[in-house]
Amino acid sequence: MTGTGTGAETDAGAEAEEVRRFWRRLGLPGIVDVHTHFMPERVMRKVWDYFDGVGPMTGGLEWPITYRTEEVERLALIREFGVRAFTAMLYPHKPGMAQWLNGWAVDFAARTPDCLHTSTLFPEPGVETYVREALDAGARVFKAHVQVGAYDPASELLDPAWGLLSEAGTPIVIHCGSGPAPGKHTGPEPIARVLARHPRLRLVVAHMGMPEYEDFLDLAGRYGEVRLDTTMAFTDFAERLAPFPRRALPRLADLGDRVLLGTDFPNIPYPYIRQLQALEGLGFGEDWLRAVCHDNGARLFGL
Template identity: 55%
Template sequence: MRDVDVPAYLTSLGVPGIVDVHTHFMAPPIMAKVWAYFDSAGSDAAASGAGALLGGRSWPITYRGTDDERVEQLRALGVRRFSALSYAHKPGIAGYMNDWTLGFADRTPDALRSATFYPEPEAATYVPQLIADGVDVFKVHVQVGDFAPNDPLLEPVWGALADSGTPIVLHAGSGPAPGRFTGPSAVADVLSRHPRLALVIAHLGMPEMTEFLDLAALHERVRLDTTMAFVDFFAAPVPDGVPQRLVELQDKILFGTDFPNIPYQYAHQIEALERLELGDDWMRAVLWNNGASLFDVPA
């Protein structure tokens, strides 16, 4: 499947478009640093840096245009609503990132109002304010931020988010390479105290898919996104039993891609899911119905 094939494919499914919960639009200086990080992954000097955190592989970025160009690329693909995820990697930077992403949403009507936070004392104040201001989705990256989801500084944050029901795209799985705090155990600990959290486990929780699917089965508001799952880039076999679990949890699977920071065409994520042969109803639910329901996107 190529990008030009996607609109016709959506028509064949009978869906009005795609809701992509996992795309990245960031302040240009931040995005430039992210791209430089990915670019360095293929160099010998990156053996213990980007190359290690990206699983030791070269990672070319497919979509490098301006913000406006990338928005138009998504629209041409049929993406009706998309996130603008930034992720704070140190204290004191979340405010700058959030100001930019909220400004981006103000001038981009099909972008979700997206924000991030970090385990810092100020988060107990600024996260509730962001919720009150109408943020649609938060992003947290355990591996890049190098912090534990059950850090005590996040307890009031998780409490506010559980009360509001605001979704949080959480990268807590140990892919593409494990971090000090990745994995399902700390997430399960958080959910034991805040079972109403609307977590969206990024990347289907790779490689701990089964464990994160178990958390979704146990908790009403826990979902997973498909970002980079089953793509050829990783050449990983589909874990035993996972396709059946994806069918059982069909209403909890959201479509995500990591656009623009992907080393292949956008359409390949759809193709990778199609190859699971879970049926048209499943593809309709994942590409459109589930995301449209969660974020109130009109057909």
């Protein structure tokens, strides 16, 4: 079983088989999940404590952690699902924290070869230096969390770092939408200012930009390197919180080459399979599902 009684428990073996049936039926070699969380254990426990408290980041909803297990068990399960590449989305909430997290990430990537080496950043003196160091150490993806960090992504302090990442072609998964609760600098406008300066920045907008879905679809239409990840979107949980507008579904179907599977594993209040079922339920067809659940991520990261 997964879970501890405070999370939503599932039968891990049965669910893993269901996930494998999903991607095998599509003729895929597995799944690429660009939005999963692995962090230093004491940081992860604090994140779980926050969700247990039903704070602003949960949108006031109860948020039981489905996969509240030790790191080794979480790794075993995501591999049993058939996720052939995943990330260690980690993020600072204050200055001086990002470089420490990046140091942990180097070690985690070295002992976890199927994890795409993930780094992070914060608007602070020295950010350009440690972003360059992370790239030199092999970072393949960055995570930015505008809501938790409570910073302006268009800050001049970040401008040299965005320039480095743009030049390197390194993707950045960025939580910049105003869901599940707005922050001072969330929403499309700050990101539009970043992209105006760095139009080739490979931003992957987390959660489809929830709830400003259409605004972020507009940015993806304007900038060819902007992508969207599916994290939590279209699930029953997210639809209660911030439903995706039905009128925008044709635009999403047409953008299938720049939509990437993300799930938020392990910090989700439902079983992993539900994200896949929610995407299938959109009715966009198997080609779209193959692209989103594997091929787009495989191409972006050269797998």
